[in-house]
Amino acid sequence: MKKIIIEAAVLAVCAGGTAYAYQYFVEENPKNAYFKAEAEQFDRTKRQMGEVLKTDLLYTNMKTGIPFHQKLQLSGKVKVDGMDAATEQQMQPVLDLLEKSALRFEQTMDEPNAHYQLKLGWDYNQKELLSVEAYTDSKLTALKVPQLLPSYVTLQNDKVGAFAKKLDPSYEGPEAFNFFDYFKTAGGQEEDLKAYAKDYFKLIYENIRDDQVTFQKIDYTTPYGETQKLREYTLTLSDSEVKGTLELLLSKAETDDKLLDFIVKNANPAARLNLPAAAANGASLPASSEELKQAFSKMKEELAKTAFTGGFQMKVVTDKDGRIVDRKINTVFTDTETKEGIELAYASSQWEDKGAGKGSFAASIKPIAKDNSKENLLTLTDTYTYDSKAADHALEWKLVSEGEEETSGKADYHREKAEEAAGKLTVKQTVKVSPKLEDDQYALTANLNTTKTGSEDGKKTSTDSAVEITVDSKPAAGPAGKVNVNLAINQEMEQLSNPSWPEFTAANSRELSTMTEEDMAQLQNDLMGGVYKLLFSNEDLLELLAPFM
Template sequence: MNNNENRTGRSEAAAATETVPSRQMGKFPLKWVIAGIVAFLVIGGTAAYALIFNKSAKQVYLFSEFKTFQKAAEDFEDQNGELADFQEKFAEMASSTKTEVTGGVEADGVLPPEFEMIQELINEAAITTDVEQDPKSDKSFTKAGIAIQGENLLDMEIYQSPEQVAAKIPSIYEKYLYLNSDEYGKFMRQVDPAYSGPEKLSFQPLTIKDFELNEKEQKHLQDTYVSFLNEQLKDEFFTKKDNVSYEHNGEKQSVTQVTMKLTEKETKTLISRLLDQMIKDKELHTIIANRVVKIGNTGASQMDMMDPETVKSDFVDGLKDAKEGLKDAKIPKGFTSVLMVNGDELVIDRKMDLAVTDTENGSKNEVSIHTMDVPYDGDKKRDQEFKMDLVSDNQDEGASILLTNKIAKTDDANRTENLKGKISSKDPAAEGAFNFSMKSEFSGKDPAKQTIKRDFSLGTEDGMDSPFKIEGNVTQKQDVSVKDNYSNQLFEIKLNGGADMAEGSISLKIDTKTKLKKNADIPKVNLDNEVNINNITPAQMTDIQIKAGTKLQDLMMQLGVI
């Protein structure tokens, strides 16, 4: 797959909402299975009409959804393409990365003497890391240090290869402590006799390429499901009205209103046939299982290793359970989706409604989704909204999500975004509302060479058991070049906690510089005479404790803590 295809696949993934199956395939409430499948039907069928121009109501509906999805992917690529391309290259090439972290703590009130000392240390401290890594050989070498007022206090070295991981703090103990990767299970059972996870450590990180569809997979999904949806979504499901007046922020425009409406029987038939198709689609099972296993078996998880065949079986069983539950399900209002399509054949307003009656307790659950993406003022401004309401007869169920974003461009190099969000729940275990807001100022025509200033606030509403609120700001300066193989990122973060943080603030500055290169400068580390933590003798343990204790005491005295 070439680079352009990679970027297209990545952008389309970012433009859509993806659901990753969980490690343990439990039974999900049927109402959510139905809602998820209907959303898939709406989005998935759109690709069938990319090249149709003399359009019926069905064609207008599907083509406008496709074009809107494509536009979202293009917008994502315009804003993030260079950064994502660099990350993909970073996952393949040798590199060196230098990072410096500094920070500070401020408090308005009078602090006890011991806290004043800690505050002073934090304000004068710097943490540095220098990492050399080679993804092809799966090796890396890290040097980390802590300095106070420019004076080095503590150093650490970390070496990692497919066979071993080793660490050394020279100022505390002169030898490496290492673990052979194939002895990880043995080590974990010394810590936890009931451990039943991986026997061997794997240091291969997950990358976006682990989840991208290859050409064969893409072709299979397109050929199978575009054709299926094209056949199953009948023309009679759709109606349209031309020249409908649509007003937003005082501006009127003429749009095409397109409606897709299915009765209860039609909705259930469509979902049932889709489930049948997915149950018999062995290639789909493989696509999903391969990715679930990659997630589940990454790192040193203590959960059982996952087997692809088990994941496939669990996935199919889940589909069969959903189909069985669908037989008795009641969808009294069927499914309705209404689109407002502008002159550019883009969806600017979308409403979807679905009601499901719970067969176990008889409660009625309604799902309503409203999205909006309206450009105005000569395309200088843009209002976006996502709203989802989950309403239930059961007073202990129900939730809502509201996200809004107001975008305003002053010119090609400068824009502001005002993002707000609110999540509310009626679940007794998490009843209340969570609010988030962030105003961002973007400076720089090239997204890879931008300065972004953000002011944010997050917290819970008054009336909750433990309300809180945190405010702060983040300044991000980035300079990234795939062509010249470098990335410079600077983050300056400040959190103001109000009463929750004793009217104080915490600041953090993270300066990272990465350079891609042909070969990594990884030193050869001979561990023959070092200490295997699986085979530490009582004498070695005593030696480590004495030396480490003495040097830590010296360090504390040097810092003035004791």
């Protein structure tokens, strides 16, 4: 895994890491022309992502801090064919439970004024069976489960540590908690990111010599079968040059305290909540600047033991407008101690004209064993077409382990705008996945059909989605099986000008930090009474549980 991280860094250095270097060009030599093409490719990709995201009202609200309310409901049913009578009898209560249930999710947020409310609900037979309400602001956090306790249970945010120590004297977590720290960054995230990128990519640009990028004109055949005379640029780095560039970047990064803090607080939201190191590092993300500095130092040690056999080479082809239409990468890197390594190959092409295009990519990762006796290989390919109305992808994959094919298969994807009018859009998507299973014991096909209709008036959107998932299995012996899942997803999103929030009084809430031992005991008794009432007095829940008892 460490070698893969290093290899990914190489690709970032030699491909995407050139995006800001073009401002240092002084003449149009092959090196500068190549870096300029990479920069324009980076900007084009960023614009395309922006076009997609700007239609997402949730993303817009989260980015701009506009108060909003979001509501989502999920319901569905499952049908299973091919079961024997005994299995069907056992499964029927579960299938009935799924068909009669609906899940609800609601959230309201006003980030600038530090208010957030969350509601979760489980409906059964079109009646609310169980719900949870949570609220937090800059002063307190509150929780309520109406079916268990009619009042809120609150805790002052600056009393978190004191209350936790009352329960567990060995507590070593934060003394205070603020949910909105999760949304904070190291400050001016986008502008800071641009500044760091320019600084480090300038270092990359200046470290690559003119003679490391060569140029030639080639006859290039487009995905449409046309042959054109285009420019091909080749970036070639020797083993020592790859390692030298990476070591330069790592050495600069591990001593850049501002960058280290920026990475930690933007890559690991848990670190922004001031959680203990163990909790903040639960997802293997750096919990502190010192930890990240040690990681960079460790990467330098691993880099010293890595050999980029044959160096690193990347070829890109640009069209007459200077856009990258083809890319090929090949490199092999091995551990000089274990003699094990990875051979990486990547190729992609994309040709676009007037909003329509064709493209493909192929990637392969081949682990190299010490004795080179058994083949291990992972390959992934995709060919695609697209225009303003539709897109199609055909993916294939294969995994070979110890010389034996472990799995392979293909997936076909189709997306189209079925209906488009002012403020309303219907999109249909289909996915068909056909994996080849071990020993050909099963022929398995999974189909996903989605129809999503949405409307928008600028401040409010609503979407209704119908999702159908079908899985067919045909064993070599025995009856065939078929599972059909139908889901209905309803979602609403609305921007708010003056959202309302719950108010907490002695009559409707209980504050944990001021509770005596007697108060805590009473709270526990009330909660147990609520659980008993829910389990034994709720007719819908009794109906639900009866088949399982």
